[in-house]
Amino acid sequence: MKRSAGNLDSVTALGVGTTPASRPVTMPRPADVQPRVDDVSTESLLTRIANGDPAAVQACLQQYGGLVWSLARRYLGNAAETEDAVQEVFIELWKSAGRFDGSKSSEQSFVAMVARRRVIDRLRRRGRRLDLDTIDDEGPEPPSDEHISIERGAEARLAAESFAELPPERRRVLELSVYKGLTHQEISNTLEMPLGTVKSHITRGLAYVRQRLETEQSTGGEA
């Protein structure tokens, strides 16, 4: 057994068998190894995928795997079904990467949009939603600016601001639908709220967030 000096930047190679060889084998430094998405190219991952870049496909998994997994797990609950859904989402993402338009949304939002559609479709197909017992009774606290600014992009930050401006009851309905994945009927049952009111809260609340996002987009952040 040969022992190294512990410096792995240059590990002396061993030949086949036990014959030492003189040619060194360089181990890449950790900093060279991490496939940081943003240091490979300024081009978006989805654009690179659409252009057939295999490394971008893997980087997309690394970048958004946690997001998609968490979303699907939260909506579906069941681990096996979640795994199937996550696979569906990524295949859909790779296929639809060419449709991503950076002028309309961030890449993160596009990924979340595709993932939500897929998972909601799956929920609908199976005809059953979440375990309503897992829904906590407390309404959502508007996310803090600190959390959003660290973890999320500008769109999410603006959406958080918009959300915070809504009446508490509307925020609660939106959280149960958009974040928890409940149908309007389930929300009606859970909150003991008339179905028409639930639909109204969803429509008006989401319209408000949409309007804020589109205004920001059209003014380039000067609104």
Next chain:
Amino acid sequence: MNAHLHSELDTLLALRAACGLSASESERLESLLAAEPSAEHDGFDRAAAALMLALDRGTSQMPETLQRQLRIAGDEWCERQPEPAGEPQQSVDEGVERNHNLVAFPERRGSAPAWAVAAMALLVAALGWFPAFRGAVSPDTSSELNGPTPAAAELSPFDAREALLVAGTDVVTIEWTATDDPTASAATGDVVWSAAEQRGFMRFAGLVPNDANEFQYQLWIFDSARDERYPVDGGVFDILENGEVVVPILPTLPVTDATLFAVTVERPGGVMVSSRERINLVASVVAP
């Protein structure tokens, strides 16, 4: 479309974006969209996605097995895509028909010898969608050996290693070189690898047993045909005992020209890309 229908259309688009529609609602939406083909369909979806991100209280990591499945699926997907415009089409004759079950990046396709491609196809076919490989492999755990042939699968890892050494035509044996990592302070052993069969074995003695809830070992195979930033994942494994242990190597991707085997200490479940902060063993292959 009058104001009432516009309002109904917006409501259905918002409800679809927020939490999906029932069958009857979907039918109604389709009829409204048919009457208003210029309607902007995605605005509510984008708003819902942004709001979901805003409300998200943190993401969790997907399971390692799923990560691996997706990495393989990603490679397969890439394999099926047409070559980028402007580049010459890669020839895939060489006696090997394009096989969509293969897992290789398009730019590697031409460099993989036919036998490696065929062996990988057999491996993929034999092991199914993904050969989940976990757990300690001790001398008597023959059932945990997922060899590519039924005969090999019936052998213990020890016996399978010996069989490969005897029957393999291109088998290399490389001693481990330990680093200063405390897990490998008393470690000895070697790697046996056959490129033709795309399999091999790691033998360890003295490698510190691990608690899988605290950390796990992970093998990486550097391939001269691949970007060195992305070595092939050789599997996550545990060492449960101090005696001699043989662990099968089941790479998740074809290895055309292995240049270096490295074991790292990783968090439970392993990682997709190692920080290489704790490399404890390496075995380097140098062409004779």
